[in-house]
Amino acid sequence: MTSDDTIEIEDLQKRLASKFEMKDLGNLTYFLRVEVTRYKHDLFLSQMKHVMDLLEDTGMFDCKPNETPIVENHKLEVYVDHVPTNKERYHRLVERLNYLSLTRPDIAYAVSVSSQFIHSPSEDHMVTVMRILSYLKSAHRRSLLFKINEHLDPKSYTGTYYAITNRRYILGYFTFIGGNLVMWHSKKQNVVSRSSVESEYREIVQGVCEILWLRWLLAEIGFRSNAATKLHCDSQSTFEIANNPV
Template structure:
């Protein structure tokens, strides 16, 4: 790609970009699957010919499905979802007939590490959490619940497994939920941060989150327990606001 005068992105080394006369062409690759997109039709055709000369490739046409993510197009914009991925997960975990949950995690939960906790199947727990991490690509609504589950990967208990199964029950309530990218007619950049001061019952660390929007569409989000204990609410707020600004 560098030989074709494409620049490798610093934020994602699998993304390559080329600008020409106010237009842009992008290629992103995962192993042997790639997406080529942009508004420079001539450069896209040129890139396809160059790649076909170097490798044996197959053009699958307009993007519809990529790495478990379904892309649905309309006159309004794009909709990304992982419905099939969710349904396959529910089938594999025998949760297709489970009772539905209206939230991915119990409000004001008391999840932590206790001396008398009953341990659960560690391998199964870790496998499910890793799947949820991938599902978070189109489900920002489970980001916080997943960030909590990740904290107990080393020694999960029955209570932690119950929290993971609740995420499955929540996904079952709307397996087709996803991200809608609309043509809003602007490219305004917006960022929001939120904090949960010293709520972790085990180590008193705080949990923070941010959302960023471009053109009214959600593009990045994060929910994470902070690495240090903040000595005041003001310090905690400023620390995460700074993180949100860095993301912008």
């Protein structure tokens, strides 16, 4: 870290202290089961200890690792003749996986799917949770990387996935600030969209709301950006609707 970086950090601390009650606790290394590692100008956030504890508590420490957290084109649903599983254990595992997704966007979709069946989990749903754990066995060292870049401009990507079993789209987006991933989201729509364009448009609206909130937050702490924020979507029809004021 150079002297200019130190001055800039001190200036930021003074600006934040003028708006919020703050106390400098020194360099952060571990907080709420999140490990913070610094290497030169890079910052790594990981929950490797949380992963290892989770694998040990569930007896999956010596399991065969999987390369993906969920089966491709799965058809998970609540069926009348399903074989029930231990509801309390399922609920506890999903909660711990939800917390792990704070630093693991790679399991966000799989955990989102598992969370939909907390009210009535079956053996098939438990198998899905176990697959997430076996995936973590093969990828327990992964972490979020934050690098110092020359800008703090937000950028967002949106997309949808059609769920065949219930005709509801899975909406997802992830947002970068200064080239660093800071927010991600994966959730099933509450309503059934009549077309993929409608669902994509809903996701764009959600992405815009998040971008506006982030721009407001950055401006509040002294990082106002005059440049337009880019939002990426892979649907040309959705862009034509969004750009049409009529």
